[in-house]
Amino acid sequence: MATDKNKHLNCVLDSHKIKKEQNLLDKHIAKKNEIKEDLQKKYGSDMYDPFNTGSYAKHSAINTKFDFDLAVPFKRNAFDTLKGMYEAVYDFLYEKYKDKATVKRQKVSIGLEFFADSDGDIIKVDVVPGRELNKDQYKDDENINLYVYSQYGSISAGSERIKTNPKAQIANIKDHADKDDVRHNIKLLKIWKVQNNGKAKSFFIELITIKAFDNKDINGDKWEQLKIVMEYIRDNVKTISLPDPGNSNNDLADTLTDTEKEILSNDMKYMIERIEENSDNIKLYFKINEKHPCEEKKQEENRYGTKSAGVSAPPVTRFG
């Protein structure tokens, strides 16, 4: 039986609502606050107030991967170099959390992955250290410079050229994501990315989806809208420019290599082809979070008895 693509996507979104994982969300918030306090104790007046820049802050979060990014703006004189800042924060976090978490250097952040708690939950928080451009300037412009620890798309490791404004980034995405259609499409593509090991950063997906809405007449039901967004990515990702709302000189398109862009374009191409060819294929690309199935899914399972014991074994269809 053909799948109703629109209903399925609604169910996917419903099953990924952040409020369905309130407990886990609370644990993330608590952990983020703990790290923030530790950093404030350590660096005191050398830093401004750290703040969350992840998808939760941008209203585009899904419940299978919490993007909890803690931006830590340091004062200009706190460190001689950006590299020195990055390494000092890493050393501090490593010493502080090495017995509770895996602490690793990432592209521009330091990742903390806490060992599973008694519920089996794993909390992940990325700390993004940055430094104001000039003494006391942050109070006026909220701009910071980041250090690039390892190859970041086409940006080389060791680069000190990323200037950004995380607060402006949050405001930009949040403004757009407050529109239901934009938010739903961002969330669906993030769900796809998480389920399929996509390489694009969430921020990249947010910006390119917003750009698709700026440039295309996107309307219709969930699938019709998503298809237009995916077609836009398929056709434009290799050449597009995605200026950082926090600094228009930064192009977020640079965070993917040409090969990664080619792969993303093909991902969209084949995904559209396969779903149009057979609507059931939408279930392969956009899976319902089985932990929180929507009402319709629950009813379907009850109707077909897939949860009940003693169903007849499906016939063998593949051979070797």
Place this chain on the structure above:
Amino acid sequence: MMERLTRITEGICAVENVTINKGFEADSDGTLRGSITVLESGHSLQFEVEIFEAYPFQFHDVETIRFINNDLIEYNHVNSDGSICVHTPHNRDLKSKVFYDINSLKEWIVKYYINKEEDHHYDHIMVTESASKAHSSCFLFTNVSIQFAKNDFGYMYVSLLSKGMYINKPVFTYIVQSFRTNKLNVPCKWSKFYSALSYQKGVYFFMEHPPVHNRRFIVENWNDLQPYVSQEFMKFLYGVKKDNDFNKKGITELPLFIGYKIPAGETHWQCALIKITDFPFYSEKSNGTYTGHFSNVLINWAQTKNCSREYFFGRGSLCEAITQKRILVIGIGAVGSMVATTLARGGCISISLADHDIKEPENVCRSEYFFNTGLNSKVQELKRTLLQISPFIDVSAFSEFMDSVKLYINDDKYKGKIKAAIEKYDLIIDCTADNDVAYILETLAIESELINLSITNHASELVCVVKPNLYDTLMHLSESLDPDKTDLYNPTGCWSPTFKASYNDISLVVQFALKHLNSAYKNGDQLRSFYVKFRDTDLKLHQF
């Protein structure tokens, strides 16, 4: 015959500046013989012409017209009997064919006689085996890891590979195993299996340049070799002659390998066979010193071939991103056995096979197994086949591999070890169509590349699934492709029904899938799950 003669004569006369000196006549075996003079760019050359009965058709890929002039033997593309190498396209008409052949001869005169052009590719020197020998011998060698120096000599080792027949004459094929130099054994680069064959001794001498006369023809007499070898080698050879080991082992011929450099920077080897009972060798005493000499007798040359990997797979192979991987093929039924033989023929260097099953006669019609081996372990039989295909592949066979995995996967004590054992391979190709195996490999989070291949009934579809989400994708495709589940093959007896499809049906989709995978690896593309669908005359690949 008269009409044939007339058409040929007309063809010759139609070529400008060619005259018939001696009219063509047929001899007792039907060959026409005559003589012509060709005037080209002011050069006049005379050729004896032989036209065989099969003309205008080629015979055994050779032209059946020959233009002979023994004075031209030093020029390029001239055979040892003075015949010029000419090749023209097929033409069924005698007059037209001879016209084009003589024009081809004129092109040779301009290119190689007048302009003395050299070809870009290297042609090996010409070696003629004596037609009177009771058997032929051929020695296969590979490039080795060292460069030989002028006057290097020593023992080398060869193994008999096979005894074949060609035109009613036995052909013995040997492989060269190694060269002994400076107390080091320098091996040829065969696989472990071929390197372990039993061997016998030979000797070698490395000279810088090939021993030739008329630029391209190998010397024919032992004493023609004399200027090329050192007295130290002659002393060594004298010692070899005295070695009784040959008689004890019943060895009757000693291969003498003669090495020289060719333009590609490689060493090429020719092989002269010495009868143990009749060494072509004597020594003379002069001023109190013995000097070794070769005798005035004809050399019995054997064939040699550089069979190095690059030549063995020179005509076609899979890309290196596949061939250099350590590959594990799990499940070697119809699909898995075809995959394995294709990988072996494609140049893969390491394949391990895992399957618990036994090969039975019913399997032969659509997989890479043979009737004459009867009931046999699939892994053992396929291992032998892969080794027979390629001398550059190492093959391991495990009949209990997945059994052990299934039995111990839920035991935490062994889980890590199982994962590590599987991750020894760079690429795992699961052709079991066993969902348990797919599930286990997925849950183990194997770091290695993973490809799952299976087909549907009638080989209507081939399903290829890769990471990520391998298991979910496989389950999804199993349901969504909706193949024919009713028209299955039900053998008598207690046996699960199996799919219906011929070797031709299966190999079509398997080869198409492997071609696509090879292309993806070659181009560095991301591997994606796909299915190949065959309907009517349409074969199409659908990627995910």
